[in-house]
Amino acid sequence: MPHPKRILYVENGIGYGGAIICLRHLVRNLDRTQYTPMVVTGRTGPQYKEIAQETLWKHIPDRHLDIVGLHHKLDPIKWIDKVPGLRFITNQLLARADDLFNFLPFFLNLLWTAWRFKADLIHANNEPLCNRAALLVGKVLKIPTVCHVRGNQDGTRLMKWAYGLPTHFTPVSQWVSNAIQRKLNVPKDKITVIYDGLELDGLDPNIDGHPFRQLHKLTDNDFAVGLVGLLIPWKGQEIFLDAANALKDKIPNLKMMIIGGTPDDCIPYEKMLKERVKKEGLESTI
Numbered sequence: 293m294p295h296p297k298r299i300l301y302v303e304n305g306i307g308y309g310g311a312i313i314c315l316r317h318l319v320r321n322l323d324r325t326q327y328t329p330m331v332v333t334g335r336t337g338p339q340y341k342e343i344a345q346e347t348l349w350k351h352i353p354d355r356h357l358d359i360v361g362l363h364h365k366l367d368p369i370k371w372i373d374k375v376p377g378l379r380f381i382t383n384q385l386l387a388r389a390d391d392l393f394n395f396l397p398f399f400l401n402l403l404w405t406a407w408r409f410k411a412d413l414i415h416a417n418n419e420p421l422c423n424r425a426a427l428l429v430g431k432v433l434k435i436p437t438v439c440h441v442r443g444n445q446d447g448t449r450l451m452k453w454a455y456g457l458p459t460h461f462t463p464v465s466q467w468v469s470n471a472i473q474r475k476l477n478v479p480k481d482k483i484t485v486i487y488d489g490l491e492l493d494g495l496d497p498n499i500d501g502h503p504f505r506q507l508h509k510l511t512d513n514d515f516a517v518g519l520v521g522l523l524i525p526w527k528g529q530e531i532f533l534d535a536a537n538a539l540k541d542k543i544p545n546l547k548m549m550i551i552g553g554t555p556d557d558c559i560p561y562e563k564m565l566k567e568r569v570k571k572e573g574l575e576s577t578i
Contacts, residue, residue, distance in 0.1 A: 296328045300411040302402065302426035304334030304354050305418050307555035309522040311442060312340070314488040315417050319347050321489075330409055332402060348409075352401045354425075357393040359386055360557045399425040403432060411435055419445060420454035427457035436460070441468055442488075443526055447475035462486045514545045523554040523562045533568055533578065540577045548578050 301319065305311045312333070319329045329347045333340050334354030343349040363386065372378050406414065406429050414430045416423035416439045423439065430437035439458035444467075445451050455476040461483045463469040469485050472478045510516055521527045529550055536548045554562040569578045 296324065296326055297412045298328045298330070298410055299413045299415055300406050300409055300426075301329060301331045301415045301417055302423060303331065303417040304398075304423055304425070306524060306557055307335070307522050307553065308337065308339045309524075309552075310488070311417055311440075315440075316343060316346065317489050317491050319343075320491075330405075330411075332405060334398065350405060352398055352405065354398040355394050356397060357389060359390045359394065362386055364560065395425060399428060402426060403429045406430075406433055406435065413438065416440065416458065419443065420457055421445075421451055424454050424457065427454070430459070431457065438462055440464070441472060444468065444471045445476065452476050458482075460484065464488050508549065510547055511545070514547045515543055516547045516549060518549045518551055520551045522552050522558070523550070523565065524558050525561055527552075529565055530568075533565065533572070533574065536574050536577050537572060540574070546577055550578065 299322075301315060303312050303315055315331065319331060322329055331343050331347055331349045332352055333343070333349070334352060336351040336353075340349075340351065366372065366382060366386075372382060402425055411433075412435070414426050414435050414437045416426040416437060419441050420427055420439050427437050427439065429435070436459040437457070438460045439462070441461055441463040445455075455472065455478055459482070461469075461472065461478060463472060463483060463485055464487055466485055469483050473480060473483070505511070505514070505516070519527075519529060519532045523529060532548065532550060536546075539548075540546055550565070569575060
């Protein structure tokens with residue numbers, strides 16, 4: 293009987309959200325007689341550590357130097373823009389520091405891990421540019437790679453290069469599939485659309501919603517709408533606020549709830565959303 297195929301799953305998203313949750317669903321339901329999974333994450337914390345109870349798990353830090361924090365400090369400094377070329381030089385220095393202190397250590401550690409694990413397949417759980425380390429490890433070790441793509445990407449030259457790395461793509465919808473074909477020239481025969489799975493056993497359609505309403509001071513007459521997800525710009529919270537402006541006078545007792553954590557990288561985004569709510573008079577709706 294052939295030995296189970298070894299799959300190395302690599303997750304280095306911005307925070308603990310839908311991508312890693314769906315990955316955990318997938319790994320939990322793999323047939324262990326056919327597959328041996330190992331999950332590598334660039335971040336850690338209580339929820340990430342739970343993965344070790346479900347499968348092999350290794351934390352390889354992917355952020356030793358806080359480049360985002362440095363950008364938050366340097367980007368608002370106006371005098372840098374007054375010196376010709378200084379902003380460009382500053383950004384390039386930060387980018388190279390990111391390569392040297394963050395990307396390179398992660399790549400080398402992941403390379404060693406994949407070689408020791410004897411992976412038959414590498415599954416990059418994020419889009420190619422974000423997870424290029426996993427894809428480059430696959431190239432170096434001649435291991436096929438699958439990239440799980442969840443969003444729409446711009447067709448920049450760097451993005452097109454990154455999308456040339458995976459052996460195959462598993463976009464989460466036909467819309468994403470069409471986008472990467474159109475914008476990034478990904479051949480159709482390298483794409484298999486696979487919708488993210490759900491653990492339906494954990495859902496109760498008959499659950500009593502009153503405790504939730506009481507907790508958030510919602511009455512039985514309130515028409516509640518929720519947007520659940522990490523506070524990240526591409527998740528669409530700004531469009532949600534636009535919708536609140538358009539609907540607040542059309543739907544009686546409308547309450548629109550934004551629910552989700554904020555990665556450290558996106559704290560300014562959360563602040564901006566809160567400022568919009570106040571500025572646009574949405575406190576009674578959002």
